[in-house]
Amino acid sequence: MNELDRAGQAARDAGYGSEREADAQASQEVERERRRRLNEELLDAYDEELEMEVDDRLQEGGLDIGDEARALRRVYFRELIRLQGELVKMQDWIISTGHRLVVIFEGRDAAGKGGVIKRITQRLNPRMCRVAALPAPNNRERTQWYFQRYVQHLPAGGEMVLFDRSWYNRAGVERVMNFCSDDEYEEFFRSVPEFEKMLVRSGVQIVKYWFSITDDEQEVRFQSRIDDPLKQWKLSPMDLESRRRWEAYTHVKEVMLQRSHIPEAPWWVVQGVDKKRARLNCISHLLSQVPYHEIEHPQVTLPARVHHPDYIRQPVPQSMIVPEIY
Template sequence: MNEFDRTMDTEQRDAEPQEAELQEAERHRRRRLDEELIDAYDEELEMEVDDRLQESGLQISDEARALRRVYFRELIRLQGELVKLQDWIVSTGHRLVVIFEGRDAAGKGGVIKRITQRLNPRMCRVAALPAPNNRERTQWYFQRYVQHLPAGGEMVLFDRSWYNRAGVERVMNFCTDDEYEEFFRSVPEFEKMLVRSGIQIVKYWFSITDDEQEVRFQSRIEDPLKQWKLSPMDLESRRRWEAYTHVKEVMLQRSHIPEAPWWVVQGVDKKRARLNCIHHLLSQVPYQEIEHPHVTLPARVHHPDYIRQPVPEDIIIPEIY
């Protein structure tokens, strides 16, 4: 074998493990994207679709299926406790604010959905405010958030909050240095004032890794049902990962107060993050089960002259299904 052949043979042998590594990396990437898609199913349906996943080309191991069943059982149990918490809040007139912060795709929306899933929307509200309009930009910074605070017997979940100023506004230069510093002078006093008035504040930061955010963003790109979640701001936040890390560290340090401390949720495993967050939230409120009077369904009153009028055919929707 001449020198040229030996060189080519060596390069070919070197290329084989590299190709194998690339194929394995692609298989891992595809598996993670499949897991993201599986996770997107609503809990009401997930138990029913497990047996049909292979037909759609999505693979799930027996171990993963078993873990999912444990997750569903525990989630339903915790949601039962949330209903008890709801009853206690309504009965006592307690006021609760829960703040959810974290990077884009960190899982805030997922846990909010599971918290509210079984609760009465009249007492458990979600506040997800858009960017401030021109009028709101001239107001006291906290003013537009105040109107969403709970009355007695209510719980409000802030899907992002006044901490936008300490995060996205700082990174994207939407606020000045003076406004940024004024926020950190004001926010401890603002939250202490709310607590003194009887509002309980619980603050969560959802923490994920660089790699996990990339997988979740890629999943949004590939899934047409989730593409709406991916905004130009999300893409820019991906590019500025390190800047977000810095402002997050400053925020946790400068706004962690005894009256309203920060709690960090490890969010790489979505299902564990949801369960851990709900479990912790329940532990923060001294709720008790409220006894309800026995409900008896009254008999319907029948009148001999009652006639139900027919509905006009032209206003009945077509029965396609």
């Protein structure tokens, strides 16, 4: 007996007059239940947004943030959901056209790169949108052509790849921490413009972002990671050393932006002190860089489920059921 049949039987049992009246009542009940479930699904989607903001809520510490801050948060969530809707359209266009997109996120530690990447990928198809966050090279990779380990993560047709740090490690952390020689550093700047031009000529679009924060803001975010057990995993010995070498990182950043800013793949600087504004500004700008448009699809109609009178659902052993603690 399907859902409509059960509702019809319940209506007849409740004393509704004719069978037609009972069936009409049953249809209304089924429709109400369907809408209730759809609303629950929608609310669950909004809950995901709130869960993404748990770090911010913990920082607020339960204090009254004031009417203005509360209003700004409403604007933030509204705009974020709208922009994520546009990202879905953009990915649809990328898949339909076979476009290849590389987005590079660079910046100091705790600048907000990971936060914006999470918001970009949250609603997208993970099979066609990948995040590449490579660890330090192993002994074998150190003997390869420098760009070799990054090449294997480049997108195929219909894909977008977000690099959470990229080949620009050589121009940043490797230079500051003396992980590369002067000759390797100079060779990188001779090679990287040609490497990126070659990618662009082959049809790969490259968008490069540098997330900029102040000295004071980085100190606050690092201290937050020290104090918050949910964030401590984000803090590494390398992060602490980068804090000490703030001025050295400033110098290599300036050199990097100057020597690798090319027309085919220019740098874009995101002001990252205000995390929420940085996320919205970056996503909005990324959308403006891709010439996408909405792709029309045939209307999807959910087929009716096939019911067989001899179908019997087998019970699941109680020992296999996850305890319902909540």
